[in-house]
Amino acid sequence: MAENKERGSLSDILNDSVDSEINEDEGEEVTAAEVLERLEQAWLNEKFAPELLESKVELVECMLDQIKEMEENLKEAGKGDLVGSLHRLEIQRIRYVISSYLKIRLKKIEKYAFHIMEPSNDKTDYISRLSAEEHVYAKEYCKNVEDLLKSLALDDMPPNINSLDKKKSVPQPNLDSYLFMKVLQPQEQVELDPDDQPTDLEEGAQHLVRYSVISSLLENGAVALT
Amino acid sequence: MFGEKALELVKELKRSGDGSLPPYNEDCVRQVLDEMKALFEQNQKDVSATVAGEGGRIAGVQLRHASLERNKRCLLAYVYNRMEKIRDMRWDFGSVLPDDVKNNLNEHELSWFGRYNRSLAKYMRSVGIDLTQDSKPPKSLYIEVRCLVDYGEFETEDGNVVLLKKNSQHLLHRADCEHLIRQGILEHII
Numbered sequence: 044m045a046e047n048k049e050r051g052s053l054s055d056i057l058n059d060s061v062d063s064e065i066n067e068d069e070g071e072e073v074t075a076a077e078v079l080e081r082l083e084q085a086w087l088n089e090k091f092a093p094e095l096l097e098s099k100v101e102l103v104e105c106m107l108d109q110i111k112e113m114e115e116n117l118k119e120a121g122k123g124d125l126v127g128s129l130h131r132l133e134i135q136r137i138r139y140v141i142s143s144y145l146k147i148r149l150k151k152i153e154k155y156a157f158h159i160m161e162p163s164n165d166k167t168d169y170i171s172r173l174s175a176e177e178h179v180y181a182k183e184y185c186k187n188v189e190d191l192l193k194s195l196a197l198d199d200m201p202p203n204i205n206s207l208d209k210k211k212s213v214p215q216p217n218l219d220s221y222l223f224m225k226v227l228q229p230q231e232q233v234e235l236d237p238d239d240q241p242t243d244l245e246e247g248a249q250h251l252v253r254y255s256v257i258s259s260l261l262e263n264g265a266v267a268l269t
Numbered sequence: 270m271f272g273e274k275a276l277e278l279v280k281e282l283k284r285s286g287d288g289s290l291p292p293y294n295e296d297c298v299r300q301v302l303d304e305m306k307a308l309f310e311q312n313q314k315d316v317s318a319t320v321a322g323e324g325g326r327i328a329g330v331q332l333r334h335a336s337l338e339r340n341k342r343c344l345l346a347y348v349y350n351r352m353e354k355i356r357d358m359r360w361d362f363g364s365v366l367p368d369d370v371k372n373n374l375n376e377h378e379l380s381w382f383g384r385y386n387r388s389l390a391k392y393m394r395s396v397g398i399d400l401t402q403d404s405k406p407p408k409s410l411y412i413e414v415r416c417l418v419d420y421g422e423f424e425t426e427d428g429n430v431v432l433l434k435k436n437s438q439h440l441l442h443r444a445d446c447e448h449l450i451r452q453g454i455l456e457h458i459i
Binding site for chain 1: 378444
């Protein structure tokens with residue numbers, strides 16, 4: 044119940060403070076409340092997916108601009124103002140979502156840095172999923188780690204084994220891990236299990252499936268992780 | 270037995286538990302590298318003997334090579350896992366490490382920490398948000414904190430000045446005092 048109330052107040056606030064609507068790349072018009080909803084979904088997906096997903100940096104930037112605008116508007120509100128403090132709390136919540144989203148991505152980039160940065164034909168092109176800033180970060184991180192491993196261990200090893208095998212000995216995400224997902228758009232004849240008959244996915248249904256089976260559906264936004 | 274020293278390194282790190290970092294075991298690492306060198310030289314001798322026509326040495330070479338690979342793997346795991354711990358400390362303590370942690374680091378690890386710090390700071394600047402803040406979902410705008418040390422005057426974001434004296438309690442903005450809590454100057458009263 045309380046959750047619902049918060050949700051209600053949040054969308055009110057967002058709609059109040061946004062006079063103009065924001066244009067996205069595709070040209071469609073969305074309100075700030077919708078952007079936030081998408082960001083929250085992207086955040087959950089990123090949190091539960093084992094591998095790095097497409098970067099949603101445009102949502103983050105949009106939301107950050109919104110927050111700034113809201114903070115400007117709130118400067119006029121006094122300290123004891125109840126509405127003002129509720130607005131401030133909502134801003135804090137949005138900030139939390141944004142920073143948690145970016146942090147989860149950074150942790151994944153750090154964990155799978157070599158796997159992400161090493162181009163290869165037989166796996167997803169992760170580099171294109173990084174935002175420009177993340178790409179810089181990932182490159183620096185890789186170099187740092189490699190330098191450390193070299194200076195502490197590899198350089199003193201015999202010449203035939205003193206290199207780092209970036210294809211074999213680096214951490215990789217487990218794409219076959221199981222997770223819960225919710226169907227947003229109905230799908231027909233999806234093969235969830237190779238031993239089983241293909242099933243239709245109904246809207247709103249929840250399934251426990253292997254990540255690799257639904258990764259392409261997740262990319263299209265047909266399913267969401269919960 | 271080959272590879273024992275290397276395993277000892279890994280075990281030592283594993284035993285130290287979460288959140289603490291034992292001193293960098295320079296001696297043991299050196300011993301492992303010496304063992305690898307000896308194995309490698311012996312292997313080279315045997316290989317050239319085999320090439321020269323002497324039989325029966327292949328098995329020894331293979332065993333030594335397997336030991337070499339195992340040593341390498343253990344050593345890399347040791348360095349890498351220490352690095353991960355140091356990295357997590359950046360998020361716990363901020364950009365300056367406490368002295369007792371610093372003393373346990375090797376000079377290379379220290380310079381790694383410095384570079385990690387810089388590239389993280391660069392990233393956070395370019396996105397325009399401090400990721401070390403807002404680490405917990407906010408329940409309320411203000412939180413009640415108790416001061417654990419004499420800190421002196423502290424200016425909050427809206428311009429008020431609070432005197433943080435030991436054992437005094439305050440109601441502060443979460444954003445203002447989050448890093449002070451992490452540094453152990455304030456304590457969050459639940």
